[in-house]
Amino acid sequence: MSAIASAWKKLPWWVEPSAVVLVLTVFGVYSFVAIALFGGEYQQFVSPFYSPEVPLPGWMPGFVTAPMLVLWIPLGFRATCYYYRKAYYRAFFWDPPACLSKAQQLDRPWASNAESYRGERALFVLNNVHRYFLYASIIVVAFLWFEAFRTLFGPQGFQISVGSLLWFLNIVLLSAYTFSCHSFRHLVGGNKDCYSCIRGGNARRKTYNFVSRLNARHPQWAWYSLFSLLATDIYLRLLQAGAITDFTIIHFGG
Amino acid sequence: MTEGNGNNPGNVTSRAHSPVPNEDLGKSGKTAKLKIFRGDSEGGQEVEYEIPLVEGMVVLDAVLAIQAEQAGDLAVRWNCKAAHCGSCSAEINGRPKLLCKTRVEEYDGEEIHVHPMRAFPVIKDLVSDVSWNYEVSKAIKPFHSSEQAPFTMYEEDVERLYEPKKCIECFMCQDVCHVLRTHHKHAEFAGPRFFVRNQWLEMHPMDEEDRLGDLKEDNGLGFCNITKCCTEVCPVDIKITDNSIIPLKERVASEFYDPAKWLMRKIRGNGSSRNGN
Numbered sequence: 001m002s003a004i005a006s007a008w009k010k011l012p013w014w015v016e017p018s019a020v021v022l023v024l025t026v027f028g029v030y031s032f033v034a035i036a037l038f039g040g041e042y043q044q045f046v047s048p049f050y051s052p053e054v055p056l057p058g059w060m061p062g063f064v065t066a067p068m069l070v071l072w073i074p075l076g077f078r079a080t081c082y083y084y085r086k087a088y089y090r091a092f093f094w095d096p097p098a099c100l101s102k103a104q105q106l107d108r109p110w111a112s113n114a115e116s117y118r119g120e121r122a123l124f125v126l127n128n129v130h131r132y133f134l135y136a137s138i139i140v141v142a143f144l145w146f147e148a149f150r151t152l153f154g155p156q157g158f159q160i161s162v163g164s165l166l167w168f169l170n171i172v173l174l175s176a177y178t179f180s181c182h183s184f185r186h187l188v189g190g191n192k193d194c195y196s197c198i199r200g201g202n203a204r205r206k207t208y209n210f211v212s213r214l215n216a217r218h219p220q221w222a223w224y225s226l227f228s229l230l231a232t233d234i235y236l237r238l239l240q241a242g243a244i245t246d247f248t249i250i251h252f253g254g
Numbered sequence: 255m256t257e258g259n260g261n262n263p264g265n266v267t268s269r270a271h272s273p274v275p276n277e278d279l280g281k282s283g284k285t286a287k288l289k290i291f292r293g294d295s296e297g298g299q300e301v302e303y304e305i306p307l308v309e310g311m312v313v314l315d316a317v318l319a320i321q322a323e324q325a326g327d328l329a330v331r332w333n334c335k336a337a338h339c340g341s342c343s344a345e346i347n348g349r350p351k352l353l354c355k356t357r358v359e360e361y362d363g364e365e366i367h368v369h370p371m372r373a374f375p376v377i378k379d380l381v382s383d384v385s386w387n388y389e390v391s392k393a394i395k396p397f398h399s400s401e402q403a404p405f406t407m408y409e410e411d412v413e414r415l416y417e418p419k420k421c422i423e424c425f426m427c428q429d430v431c432h433v434l435r436t437h438h439k440h441a442e443f444a445g446p447r448f449f450v451r452n453q454w455l456e457m458h459p460m461d462e463e464d465r466l467g468d469l470k471e472d473n474g475l476g477f478c479n480i481t482k483c484c485t486e487v488c489p490v491d492i493k494i495t496d497n498s499i500i501p502l503k504e505r506v507a508s509e510f511y512d513p514a515k516w517l518m519r520k521i522r523g524n525g526s527s528r529n530g531n
Binding site (some may be wrong): 082085086089090095096099100101102104105107114115117118119120121124125128129130131182183185186190191193194195196197201202205215216218 | 345348349369372408410411430432433435436437438439456457458459461474476477478479480481482483486487493495496500501503504505506507508511512
C-alpha cells in the first residue's frame with residue numbers, strides 16, 4: 001500500500017482533485033438513480049441505501065421515494081465530515097486545488113477578489129452541525145448491522161453466502177468510518193483536558209486513544225466505505241436482474 | 255575560539271553542521287543546477303548557478319557553496335543545519351521545505367528552483383520577514399494557572415501535549431496556508447502554527463485560561479477550511495489539521511454552535527461550557 005501511496009504522490013497535482021470529482025459524481029448519480037427508480041430488496045438482502053425502511057407518507061410529492069427520507073442522514077454526515085470537506089473544498093471549489101505554489105495560484109479561479117474568501121465563516125459555518133449528523137448516523141449504522149445479520153437467514157434457513165460476507169464487510173467499513181469521526185473523537189475524550197480528574201477518566205482516555213488510532217485512517221475509511229456501499233448495492237441489482245446467483249458457502253440444517 | 259569550519263576537521267567534533275568542505279566539491283564529477291530567486295520586496299528574477307555535486311549534499315549546502323564561490327551577496331538564513339532551528343525555510347520547486355533537510359539528489363533529473371517563502375514580505379533573495387508571526391504569538395493568552403509550579407501531572411493527561419511541543423517554528427505551515435498566502439488574511443487569521451500553540455495551551459491540564467472566544471474571533475479559526483496543506487509540509491510531522499485545528503474547531507463548535515449545549519447553558523444559567531477537566 002505504501003508503494004501505491006508514494007506512486008500516487010508523484011502524479012501531477014491535478015490528478016487527485018480530478019479523481020475526487022469523478023468518483024463523487026459517479027457515486028452521486030448512481031445512488032440517486034438507484035433510489036429514485038428502483039426497489040432495494042431481494043430475498044433476505046436489503047440494499048444499504050434502503051435501510052432502515054420507513055413508510056412513505058401519502059402526502060409526500062411523487063418524486064420522493066422512501067429511502068430519501070433516511071438518506072439525508074448519511075449524506076449530511078459525509079457532506080459535513082472533516083475529511084470530505086477537505087476533499088470537496090479542494091476538488092470542487094479549488095480552494096486550493098493542491099498545495100503546490102502553481103496550484104495555489106489557481107485558487108477559486110472564479111473569484112475576482114482573493115480577499116473575499118470567507119472559509120467556514122459564512123455559509124459553510126453550517127458544517128459545525130456535523131456532530132448531529134453523527135448522532136443520527138449511529139442509529140442508521142445500528143439498522144445496517146441488523147440488516148447484515150438478517151442476510152444470514154435465507155429462504156433455506158441459516159446460511160453464510162458471498163452476499164452475507166459483502167453485507168458484513170460493508171457494515172464493518174461503515175462502522176469504522178462512523179466511529180473514526182473527528183466529532184466522535186471529541187465526544188469521547190477530546191473535550192477533556194484532564195482524564196485523571198474525572199470519574200471514569202481512564203476508560204475515557206483509552207477510548208479516546210482507540211478512536212484516535214481509527215481517526216488517523218479516517219480518509220481511508222471514508223473511501224473504502226463509499227466503495228463498499230456501491231459494491232453492495234450493485235451486487236443486489238445483479239441478484240435482482242438474475243445476472244448472478246448468491247453463492248452459498250456454508251448452509252446449516254435442512 | 256575554536257575554528258568551526260569544515261576545512262579544519264581536526265578542530266570540530268562533527269562536520270554535519272558545517273558547509274561542504276572544498277576538497278569534497280567536484281569529487282563526484284557531477285554538477286547540480288539551481289535556479290535561485292535573486293531580488294527583494296520590489297521584485298526580482300531567478301538566476302541559474304551550477305555547482306559540483308557532492309553525494310548526500312542538501313540544498314542548503316548547495317546554496318552556501320554558491321554563496322562562498324559565486325555570489326557572495328546571496329542572502330540566506332540558516333543556523334543549525336540539523337532541522338531543529340527552523341531558520342532555513344524556503345520554497346523548493348513550489349513547495350515549502352527546510353533547505354537543510356532536503357537533499358539535492360531528491361530532484362534528480364529535475365530543475366531545482368529555490369525561492370523565499372511567499373506568504374511573508376521578502377527582505378532579500380531567500381530571506382523573508384517572518385516577524386508578523388511573533389506579533390501573533392504575543393497576542394495569544396499565555397499559560398495561566400492559579401497553582402504554583404512545579405505541578406504534579408500524570409502521563410495520561412499530558413501525552414497529547416508532546417506533539418504540539420515538537421514545533422520548531424519554521425513557519426512553513428503558515429507559508430503554505432492559502433488563507434494567508436492567497437487570501438492575505440494576516441490581520442484576521444493566526445495560521446496553523448498558532449492553532450498548534452493554542453491546542454497545547456487549551457489541552458494543558460493545569461491551564462485555566464479560556465481562549466475559545468479569541469480562537470473564533472481574533473484568530474479566525476473559521477477561515478481554515480481544513481484542506482491540510484499545513485500537515486503536508488510540516489517537517490516534524492505534526493498532524494496539524496487532525497490533532498490541533500479540528501479538535502479546536504470541535505471545542506469552538508461546542509461553545510458557540512451547538513444548540514443543545516447552548517440550551518443547557520441557558521437552563522443552568524452559566525455562561526460557558528468550559529470545564530477544563
